[in-house]
């Protein structure tokens with residue numbers, strides 16, 4: 095029904111995805127393509143299933159016992175729900191940043207080194223140091239923390255914690271980064287920094303960002319998907335969605351008719 | 354009048370006060386608007402009836418025996434009582450028992466003489482107490498009743514009354530603990546006036562059965578007891594309880610399906626409710642002999658069936674549910690976001706547990722272990738039944754060992770005068786145990802508190 099937005103070779107392509115929590119259906123027949131070049135935003139009223147759908151893309155729904163996912167989701171053409179798919183590998187390729195910053199109660203250094211360590215990405219300390227520095231630099235945090243890498247990650251400010259979580263995700267060199275309302279717990283200045291960061295990361299990673307803030311979607315994304323009541327109502331180029339939506343429901347939402 | 358009859362009489366008066374006050378407030382309310390609800394006026398009067406009377410009765414229960422005793426001692430018949438305080442008290446106690454229950458036969462003829470006098474005074478003071486209590490109840494009720502008026506703020510007064518009652522209730526436990534601590538201190542002070550503190554705390558020879566008269570401290574060195582307590586409770590028991598408790602907590606919180614958890618958790622809690630005496634005979638009759646045989650097979654022909662290992666192992670099993678439930682709480686308190694963050698990095702479940710959840714839960718787990726140690730070293734029944742009475746210091750778990758609690762029981766169940774160093778030593782041991790468990794608990798609570806703050 096809703097043709098996925100036109101892209102080159104899609105990084106992720108989802109077809110007819112439905113998700114149930116027990117009996118309750120949270121996502122109904124969603125098809126969407128995500129590509130490398132663009133930042134994709136998921137918008138929609140709270141409870142419409144944005145997080146649920148996002149979590150199907152790195153199989154985080156596997157951690158919820160009641161969740162059942164149906165449909166076909168491919169990463170570079172490979173079925174991520176195939177029986178022989180290694181979830182550990184998948185999550186190394188598809189990183190995730192959460193709504194509330196959740197650094198581990200470890201040092202800043204150890205937070206970033208966590209992924210490389212479990213995936214065995216560094217052969218020695220020097221390599222690990224290098225990965226940590228590169229990741230923190232990319233996340234725009236290196237300058238602020240380089241002199242206190244051994245301080246606890248939880249002692250940073252909220253915005254810094256969220257950038258630390260982004261650095262942590264980057265450290266395993268993922269192909270896709272999923273962000274679930276990464277700014278909803280942050281003040282406007284910290285939010286602006288994260289948005290700037292998303293701009294800089296664009297092109298290096300395929301980025302999907304969930305947001306309930308429409309201005310934010312307009313600022314950071316090139317593709318926007320509007321979800322409502324578990325369905326994908328409209329998916330297209332961001333500027334078109336915000337200026338000239340095809341669907342009545344999208345228009346109502348954009349103009350604030352319901353929230 | 355008997356105590357319980359008086360109790361119910363006062364309650365009955367309070368009920369009458371409640372009903373009449375409420376009725377009066379309702380009638381007043383017909384004409385003007387009341388500040389407080391009629392029921393609150395009722396409670397106000399009921400409290401004024403009951404509280405002063407009960408407070409008086411509590412105090413009277415404490416004072417009147419002294420008054421009775423003084424009355425009896427002042428009587429001419431008491432003049433012939435022996436001067437030695439211990440004997441004197443025994444006779445008075447007997448007279449009192451006969452006064453209360455004339456069917457009892459007298460052991461000491463003097464007690465028989467004193468009994469009727471005792472009875473007179475008991476009755477007299479009981480009536481005085483009853484009279485004062487009833488007067489207080491009535492006076493309080495009338496005073497409160499006279500204050501009922503439309504603008505009267507009964508609500509606030511009742512609120513304060515409730516607070517007072519709750520405060521007293523919470524003080525009772527604290528005061529009791531202080532009382533216990535105080536009596537331990539007094540008796541221990543007597544002990545330490547005979548035996549030097551250093552002898553007791555640092556001496557390595559413990560044989561209370563043959564305490565020398567000239568140097569009692571030489572035979573009352575408690576180090577072997579401290580060692581045995583530590584070895585059984587903090588080393589062997591914890592070597593069992595910590596790994597199994599932690600692993601079961603990890604399994605229950607992280608791996609078990611909800612259905613399994615629903616069954617296994619209550620079963621662990623039942624294990625925690627098994628009376629310690631049951632563990633005790635399990636240790637003494639089953640585990641002890643088995644371990645002895647094992648030791649004999651290992652080439653220790655004289656191994657004891659009262660080994661430190663038997664008591665420690667069973668005590669460890671007893672503590673498992675305790676450690677498990679503390680660790681369970683600590684793990685459950687780690688925010689789910691922490692676990693999700695790690696899983697989303699591609700960590701497996703066990704990596705997540707070992708590298709993120711356990712470190713985050715560590716303070717809570719440590720606090721749980723400290724509390725478990727404090728329970729283990731205070732545990733009595735298992736060691737009374739399964740540990741040895743011989744105070745030795747040995748690192749070999751197949752050797753016998755004794756503990757502080759076991760020695761306290763042994764010292765106090767034997768026949769001995771109440772002021773011999775041997776008996777008093779039990780109080781000094783009790784005090785030491787009290788102080789150690791108290792410190793352990795304080796440290797554990799601090800750790801828990803700090804840890805809570807970290808996630809708020």
Ligand SMILES: Nc1ncnc2c1ncn2[C@@H]1O[C@H](COP(=O)(O)OP(=O)(O)O)[C@@H](O)[C@H]1O
Nearest residue numbers: 115120139140141142143144145146147158160
């Ligand atoms: N773990 C869960 N168990 C059961 N229902 C859930 C769970 N998570 C989300 N839901 C339900 O699924 C629907 C979609 O939720 P979610 O994906 O969180 O929406 P959004 O992120 O758009 O606010 C909601 O109705 C929510 O109540």
Ligand SMILES: [Mg+2]
Nearest residue numbers: 144145146274
């Ligand atoms: Mg959400």
